Amino acid sequence: MENHHQYALITGATEGIGFELAKLFAKDGYNLIIVARSQAELDATAYELKQYGIKVITFARDLFIKDEVFALCQELEESRIEVNVLVNNAGQGLYGLFKDTDLNRELDIVHLNINAAIILTKHFLRKMLLRNEGKILNLASIASKTPGPWQSVYHGTKAFILSFSEALRSELEDTNITVTALLPGPTNTDFFNKADMNESKAIQDKDSLADPADVAKDGYNALMDNKDKVVSGFSNKLKVGMSNLLSDSLNAEMMKEQQKPVSKDD
Numbered sequence: 001m002e003n004h005h006q007y008a009l010i011t012g013a014t015e016g017i018g019f020e021l022a023k024l025f026a027k028d029g030y031n032l033i034i035v036a037r038s039q040a041e042l043d044a045t046a047y048e049l050k051q052y053g054i055k056v057i058t059f060a061r062d063l064f065i066k067d068e069v070f071a072l073c074q075e076l077e078e079s080r081i082e083v084n085v086l087v088n089n090a091g092q093g094l095y096g097l098f099k100d101t102d103l104n105r106e107l108d109i110v111h112l113n114i115n116a117a118i119i120l121t122k123h124f125l126r127k128m129l130l131r132n133e134g135k136i137l138n139l140a141s142i143a144s145k146t147p148g149p150w151q152s153v154y155h156g157t158k159a160f161i162l163s164f165s166e167a168l169r170s171e172l173e174d175t176n177i178t179v180t181a182l183l184p185g186p187t188n189t190d191f192f193n194k195a196d197m198n199e200s201k202a203i204q205d206k207d208s209l210a211d212p213a214d215v216a217k218d219g220y221n222a223l224m225d226n227k228d229k230v231v232s233g234f235s236n237k238l239k240v241g242m243s244n245l246l247s248d249s250l251n252a253e254m255m256k257e258q259q260k261p262v263s264k265d266d
Contacts, residue, residue: 005031006029006030006031006082006084006085007030007031007032007033007057007081007082007083007084007085008022008025008030008031008032008033008083008084008085008086008087009032009033009034009035009076009083009085009086009087009120009124010022010025010032010033010034010035010087010089011035011036011063011087011088011089011090011116011120012035012036012089012090012091013032013034013035013036013042013045013087013089014034014036014038014041014042014044014045015036015041015189015190016187016189016190016191016212017089017139017182017184017187017189017212017215017216017219018087018089018090019045019212020212020213020215020216020217021087021089021137021216021219021220022034022045022049023049023052023216024216024217024220025085025220026049026052026054026056027052029052029053029054030054030084030085031054031055031056031057032046032049032054032055032056032057033056033057033058033059033076033081033083034046034049034056034057034058034059035058035059035060035061035063035072035090036060036061036090037060037061037062037063038060039058039060042058042059042060043058045058046058057081059072059075063090063111063112063116064108064111064112064116065111066111066115066116066119069115069116069119069120070119072120073119073120073123073124077123082127082131083124083127083128083134084128084133084134084135085134085135085136085137085223086120086121086124086125086134086135086136086137087136087137087139088116088117088120088121088136088137088138088139088161089137089139090112090116091109091112091113091139091157091158092108092109092112092113092154092191092194092195093109093151093153093154093191093194093195093197094106094109094151094153094154094195094196095150095151095192095195095196095197095199095200095259096150096196097149097150098152098153101153106153109153109154109157110153110157113154113157113158113160113161114157114160114161117138117161117164118164121136121138121168124136125168125177128177129175129177132175132176132177133176133177134176134177134178135177135178135179135180135223136165136168136177136178136179136180137180137181137182137219137220137223138161138162138164138165138179138180138181138182139161139181139182139184139219140158140161140162140165140181140182140183140229141155141158141161141183141184141185142183142184142185142231142236142239142240143155143158143159144158144159144161144162144163144181144183145159145162145183145240145243145244146243146248146251146252146255147248147251147252147255148252148255148259149252149255149256149259150200150255150256150259150260151195151197151259154195161181162181162183162229165179165180165181165228165229166179166181166228166229169228178223178226179228180219180222180223180226180227180228180229180230181228181229181230182215182218182219182222182229182230182232183229183230183231183232183236183240184210184215184218184219184232184233184236185210185231185232185233185235185236185239186202186203186208186209186210187209187210187211187212187215188206188209188210188211188212189212199261199262200259200260200261200262201257201258201259201260201261201262202258202259204262210232210233210236214232214233215232215233218230218232218233219232
């Protein structure tokens with residue numbers, strides 16, 4: 001296990017794509033720093049991951065709160081643990097028309113999806129630059145490629161993550177630090193429950209949702225192969241290719257139709 005002295009920090013690591021990514025890193029011998037809000041869930045996840053013979057350090061932090069993100073950085077600084085790979089996976093969405101949705105919840109989503117990623121990336125990138133080595137994987141989404149009626153704030157945050165990742169990659173092209181963006185489509189995780197999205201037309205066919213293990217594998221391979229970004233899944237590649245051919249207004253209209261709630265007649 002050539003990576004047994006290296007650490008990967010993964011946010012939102014107790015479920016879904018984050019958990020599947022953690023397993024892939026563990027299988028390859030990386031020690032893990034996993035972050036989520038629930039200590040009980042972290043403990044259960046750590047127990048499972050330790051079966052791979054690696055070290056697992058847990059941090060129960062609410063990354064919706066800026067001060068808790070800074071506290072995480074400070075604690076890791078004091079521990080003198082080097083983070084070799086940073087995975088900004090934690091993220092949430094909110095379903096509904098913008099005029100109706102809760103402002104405070106949307107601001108929380110902006111804090112989690114954008115602010116936490118900026119803070120963690122700034123902190124650990126500077127450490128990576130001192131060593132001239134490191135990898136960063138950011139969870140974007142195919143939502144980053146189109147306007148998203150019914151999920152306007154979520155799509156906006158993911159557009160930021162993709163643009164941010166591509167800009168950082170360019171800035172770092174003369175270093176040994178790489179930045180990769182993972183763009184999944186609808187995936188079989190708890191995202192839709194948390195986003196109050198179960199009435200959306202887009203997710204009525206549960207069999208069409210991607211397996212988070214497949215999404216994680218695509219992202220992990222892209223990271224290790226030093227790719228700038230990867231769209232996970234053939235159907236999602238087709239969707240992104242099609243969206244690139246259409247105007248933003250037409251993409252928005254198509255998305256609005258796909259995302260609207262299921263009517264009683266459907």
